[in-house]
Amino acid sequence: MTDEGNQQQEKRQHLSRLLLLVAGMFGFGFLLGPLYTAICEATGVNGRMKVEASQVQAGVVDTSRTVTVEFVTTVNGSPLWKFSAEQPSIKVHPGQLYTVNFYAKNTQNMDLVAQAVPNIAPGSAAPHLRKTECFCFNQQPFKAGEEKHMPVKFMLDPALPKSIDTVTLSYTFFDATHLAAQSATKPRS
Amino acid sequence: MAHAHHDHADHGHDDHAHGPDKGIMRWIKTTNHKDLGTLYLFFSFTMFFIGGLMSLVIRAELFHPGLQFVDPELFNQMTTMHALVMIFGGVMPGFVGLANWMVPMMIGCSDLALPRVNNWGFWLLPFAFTMLISTLFLPGGAPAGGWTMYPPLVLQTGDAFPLLIFAVHLMGISSITGAINVVVTILNMRAPGMSLLKMPLFVWTWLITAYLLIAVMPVLAGAVTMLLTDKYFHTSFFSAAGGGDPVMFQHIFWFFGHPEVYIMILPAFGIVSTIIPTFARKTLFGYDSMVYATASIAFLSFIVWAHHMFTVGMPLAAELFFMFATMLIAVPTGVKVCNWMATMWRGSMTFETPMLFAIAFVFLFTIGGFSGVMLALTPVDFQYQDTYFVVAHFHYVLVPGAVFSIIAAVYYWIPKWTGRMYSESAGKWHFWLSAIFINLTFFPQHFAGLAGMQRRVPDYAVQFTDMNVLSTVGAFGFFLAQFIFIFNMLGSCYGWFGRQRNLPDRVWEGAKGFEWIVPSPAPYHTFEDQYPLPDAELSVHHDAKH
Ligand code: HEM
Ligand SMILES: [Cu+2]
Numbered sequence: 001m002t003d004e005g006n007q008q009q010e011k012r013q014h015l016s017r018l019l020l021l022v023a024g025m026f027g028f029g030f031l032l033g034p035l036y037t038a039i040c041e042a043t044g045v046n047g048r049m050k051v052e053a054s055q056v057q058a059g060v061v062d063t064s065r066t067v068t069v070e071f072v073t074t075v076n077g078s079p080l081w082k083f084s085a086e087q088p089s090i091k092v093h094p095g096q097l098y099t100v101n102f103y104a105k106n107t108q109n110m111d112l113v114a115q116a117v118p119n120i121a122p123g124s125a126a127p128h129l130r131k132t133e134c135f136c137f138n139q140q141p142f143k144a145g146e147e148k149h150m151p152v153k154f155m156l157d158p159a160l161p162k163s164i165d166t167v168t169l170s171y172t173f174f175d176a177t178h179l180a181a182q183s184a185t186k187p188r189s
Numbered sequence: 190m191a192h193a194h195h196d197h198a199d200h201g202h203d204d205h206a207h208g209p210d211k212g213i214m215r216w217i218k219t220t221n222h223k224d225l226g227t228l229y230l231f232f233s234f235t236m237f238f239i240g241g242l243m244s245l246v247i248r249a250e251l252f253h254p255g256l257q258f259v260d261p262e263l264f265n266q267m268t269t270m271h272a273l274v275m276i277f278g279g280v281m282p283g284f285v286g287l288a289n290w291m292v293p294m295m296i297g298c299s300d301l302a303l304p305r306v307n308n309w310g311f312w313l314l315p316f317a318f319t320m321l322i323s324t325l326f327l328p329g330g331a332p333a334g335g336w337t338m339y340p341p342l343v344l345q346t347g348d349a350f351p352l353l354i355f356a357v358h359l360m361g362i363s364s365i366t367g368a369i370n371v372v373v374t375i376l377n378m379r380a381p382g383m384s385l386l387k388m389p390l391f392v393w394t395w396l397i398t399a400y401l402l403i404a405v406m407p408v409l410a411g412a413v414t415m416l417l418t419d420k421y422f423h424t425s426f427f428s429a430a431g432g433g434d435p436v437m438f439q440h441i442f443w444f445f446g447h448p449e450v451y452i453m454i455l456p457a458f459g460i461v462s463t464i465i466p467t468f469a470r471k472t473l474f475g476y477d478s479m480v481y482a483t484a485s486i487a488f489l490s491f492i493v494w495a496h497h498m499f500t501v502g503m504p505l506a507a508e509l510f511f512m513f514a515t516m517l518i519a520v521p522t523g524v525k526v527c528n529w530m531a532t533m534w535r536g537s538m539t540f541e542t543p544m545l546f547a548i549a550f551v552f553l554f555t556i557g558g559f560s561g562v563m564l565a566l567t568p569v570d571f572q573y574q575d576t577y578f579v580v581a582h583f584h585y586v587l588v589p590g591a592v593f594s595i596i597a598a599v600y601y602w603i604p605k606w607t608g609r610m611y612s613e614s615a616g617k618w619h620f621w622l623s624a625i626f627i628n629l630t631f632f633p634q635h636f637a638g639l640a641g642m643q644r645r646v647p648d649y650a651v652q653f654t655d656m657n658v659l660s661t662v663g664a665f666g667f668f669l670a671q672f673i674f675i676f677n678m679l680g681s682c683y684g685w686f687g688r689q690r691n692l693p694d695r696v697w698e699g700a701k702g703f704e705w706i707v708p709s710p711a712p713y714h715t716f717e718d719q720y721p722l723p724d725a726e727l728s729v730h731h732d733a734k735h
Contacts, residue, residue: 007378010377011302011373011377014372014376014377015369018373018403021404022365022369022403022406022407023407025403025407026407026408026411028407028411029407029408029409029410029412029415029441029444029445030411030415032408032437032441032444033415033426033433033437033441036434036437037434037437040434076430115429115430115431117429117430123502123504124504172429174428174429175430176430176431178423179423179430182423
């Protein structure tokens with residue numbers, strides 16, 4: 001019967017459309033990751049920032065404002081490193097470049113690679129913190145027992161919202177030894 | 190009239206002379222939608238039993254503060270496994286079983302569109318759950334990081350981890366095949382003259398549920414695949430060390446997870462919309478608005494996911510957006526509740542067991558909806574997040590919601606399936622005990638949660654003891670009461686207690702639709718030749734539309 005043949009064909013068409021939808025949504029799940037990262041970095045949501053050096057022009061220093069920048073350091077998981085800021089906080093004027101030092105020591109008797117991940121609170125300050133140099137831009141190899149003093153050069157740009165008088169910059173050390181061994185290249189940014 | 194249709198059904202029988210095979214191979218090889226519906230339902234209730242035992246371990250441990258029966262590690266395994274087994278093994282296959290049995294019979298066609306796929310989809314489930322449950326006996330035990338599988342915690346799962354992921358994949362494939370089957374069947378195989386807006390509401394809600402499944406199960410599959418590669422292949426989707434973000438998993442998971450909770454409630458709406466008109470002896474009030482409400486709930490369910498993540502530190506604008514979008518869902522949900530009440534209004538109601546469960550559904554599900562709206566308020570949720578208040582909320586929508594609807598559906602259709610009436614007095618006992626004990630279990634959890642008792646912790650501060658004692662007593666009572674139901678239903682299946690096959694086609698005098706004009710029990714093959722549904726059997730009357 002042609003009627004039945006028609007129905008069969010319609011069924012098959014429907015079926016292939018639905019299978020396409022399934023495949024599409026599977027892909028969409030993977031797409032959500034990059035999408036989310038892009039949105040967060042564009043808007044500074046979540047205290048995320050581009051992990052790369054920014055250009056800083058010598059501009060106007062706003063000496064009328066003083067903002068406290070606090071430093072927080074954490075080692076993820078088991079404490080493979082000693083990790084701290086050499087000063088807990090610093091008072092800064094927006095528009096001026098500052099250097100602060102961080103200290104880290106590999107407490108294990110094997111070589112390790114660390115990846116520091118920065119985060120800024122409040123999130124709305126994230127787009128205004130400019131770093132020209134940071135140990136978080138690259139993976140940091142540590143020989144067994146090695147210690148390092150690591151500078152961070154940064155500036156708060158004068159467009160920092162007026163309501164913010166304290167910015168917290170936190171770094172978390174992750175063990176990236178496996179990742180480094182696997183891909184001996186720079187981290188994803 | 191009814192007689193003429195008997196001929197139809199019987200005709201199908203002689204013509205093809207293929208009744209069921211005998212023995213175990215019938216069940217393994219079957220492609221018959223009724224057989225598969227039965228298998229799904231038996232599977233579902235087996236999982237309810239296993240998941241129920243796990244919840245009793247949890248409740249026994251929480252009977253008193255301090256640690257008494259299980260160590261915290263096993264406790265965490267129990268909360269995780271209980272949720273996975275109940276959601277993916279109990280509720281979802283339960284609804285798929287009902288769809289298998291009833292969707293073809295309600296739209297007047299002989300089977301689902303892809304019967305072989307249907308068989309395959311079902312038989313994935315026993316493998317998936319054997320694998321998942323067997324992890325309890327592996328070194329390191331079962332997954333214990335919560336059913337939400339958040340990294341980095343879930344990545345610390347031991348040998349059970351790959352089995353968990355693989356089991357989730359299998360469940361996903363099973364759900365997707367089932368959903369595709371339902372969509373193709375409904376869109377291509379309806380009886381002549383049954384336009385979309387004449388379909389019974391259970392068919393409508395399942396159609397929309399199936400689309401939700403097709404849209405979000407692949408996303409879950411993607412999410413757990415990423416977990417797998419993060420653990421074994423050093424990708425960094427969710428690992429901060431490599432540039433990923435663990436919070437991203439939560440976004441992806443809840444993009445699946447919120448539609449998933451509606452997957453577990455929309456078919457329930459369909460069931461209740463079928464049962465209430467039958468026993469109120471009126472047509473459903475506001476059929477069209479029910480359809481549109483279901484569709485808008487499904488749409489909204491895609492844009493509210495972050496209400497599960499208010500505390501991760503989103504910007505204010507996002508918090509506000511997700512708060513308002515979530516509150517908006519209460520509107521179509523409210524439309525449904527009002528329609529059910531309007532259907533009962535001035536109806537000549539009788540209170541057979543399915544009706545009792547359906548009315549309890551309306552009442553208790555609404556309580557869950559109210560606590561949901563409380564949780565939708567961002568600043569309030571900051572305090573309630575991860576407390577027993579959330580546990581109380583989702584159990585009110587899931588147990589007296591989804592599970593009561595499955596129970597109501599089984600009571601309602603079992604006479605049609607087996608040709609034997611269940612015992613009404615046992616049904617009433619079952620209902621009242623269930624209704625009392627379920628409230629005893631979950632109502633006190635609201636108070637414990639508001640006072641600050643955390644979920645997923647095996648111990649608690651002494652001031653929560655009274656509430657937890659009540660909860661535990663309720664849980665054991667509820668579990669035991671279900672045996673009344675199981676024996677009552679098995680009695681109809683196997684003809685125990687002297688039950689005879691002596692039922693009319695239309696078992697409930699107020700019931701309408703294709704399924705009530707075939708004999709009871711429904712013959713193995715129905716509607717091999719399709720014919721239009723008589724007007725009097727329509728579940729809706731569109732005035733002046735024909
Ligand atoms: C008016 C409708 C509803 C609203 C406004 C609502 C709102 C919410 C909110 C805001 C949460 C997050 C609470 C938190 O973790 O802090 C939540 C959790 C939850 N809801 Fe609902 N909900 C509604 C209906 C439902 C329905 C119909 C179901 C399922 C049938 C459901 C199942 C769940 C589940 C399972 C969770 C907890 C998931 C988990 O964290 O494990 N909800 N709901
Ligand atoms: Cu939700």
